[in-house]
Amino acid sequence: DIQMTQSPSTLSASVEDRVTITCRANESITNWLAWYQQRPGKAPKLLISKASSLESGVPSRFSGSGSGTEFTLTINSLQPDDFATYYCQQYRKYATFGQGTRVEVK
Amino acid sequence: QLQLQESGPGLVKPSETLSLTCTVSGGSISSSDYYWGWVRQPPGNDLEWIGSIYYTGSTFYNPSLKSRLNISVDTSRNQFSLRLSSVTAADTAVYYCARNVVDYGAGTFVPWGRGTLVTVSS
Numbered sequence: 001d002i003q004m005t006q007s008p009s010t011l012s013a014s015v016e017d018r019v020t021i022t023c024r025a026n027e028s029i030t031n032w033l034a035w036y037q038q039r040p041g042k043a044p045k046l047l048i049s050k051a052s053s054l055e056s057g058v059p060s061r062f063s064g065s066g067s068g069t070e071f072t073l074t075i076n077s078l079q080p081d082d083f084a085t086y087y088c089q090q091y092r093k094y095a096t097f098g099q100g101t102r103v104e105v106k
Numbered sequence: 107q108l109q110l111q112e113s114g115p116g117l118v119k120p121s122e123t124l125s126l127t128c129t130v131s132g133g134s135i136s137s138s139d140y141y142w143g144w145v146r147q148p149p150g151n152d153l154e155w156i157g158s159i160y161y162t163g164s165t166f167y168n169p170s171l172k173s174r175l176n177i178s179v180d181t182s183r184n185q186f187s188l189r190l191s192s193v194t195a196a197d198t199a200v201y202y203c204a205r206n207v208v209d210y211g212a213g214t215f216v217p218w219g220r221g222t223l224v225t226v227s228s
Binding site for chain 2: 092094
């Protein structure tokens with residue numbers, strides 16, 4: 001099984017901060033990596049696919065990078081709507097998700 | 107605008123079968139471009155992909171659930187359904203349906219339904 005590990009589990013930040021979330025796979029997934037945002041009580045929303053392809057309608061302050069086993073999601077100039085939980089998901093083999101990173105107000 | 111809506115019982119007894127249906131509106135489930143998938147999220151826990159289906163009925167399942175799982179499609183009703191047998195408390199979760207863009211592996215999920223909580227309890 002491909003296992004995904006995110007860090008940190010919780011991140012405290014302020015509006016306009018730049019935040020970075022890391023996701024590591026236990027084997028290479030090339031670039032088959034997606035990022036989702038989930039607000040409390042809501043369904044996840046796809047932000048990025050293929051490690052760095054921004055979905056239509058997603059603000060450009062979100063960006064993804066990485067390949068192989070290490071990936072990052074960066075949010076430039078954090079906005080109030082961005083306080084949420086973020087999940088990575090590999091789809092190199094089937095699909096597995098990371099355990100999530102909660103971005104909370106500092 | 108494509109929308110998905112899950113429906114089904116919110117309470118299932120242990121050892122029984124969990125059954126949910128996802129109704130797709132604003133688009134055809136018979137599109138050749140997409141699969142249709144199920145993902146669940148136990149309270150406070152991680153997301154878990156359950157399985158996916160193509161409009162032709164072709165399926166692929168999470169190996170950890172495969173022995174208890176059946177996903178079917180009804181193109182005439184623009185619906186797909188999930189049946190999970192022999193449930194235990196560990197199957198308590200919010201169950202989401204989603205359109206599944208399968209370019210590799212099990213692909214990505216966009217958009218998602220609002221989710222429905224299923225509790226397994228006697």
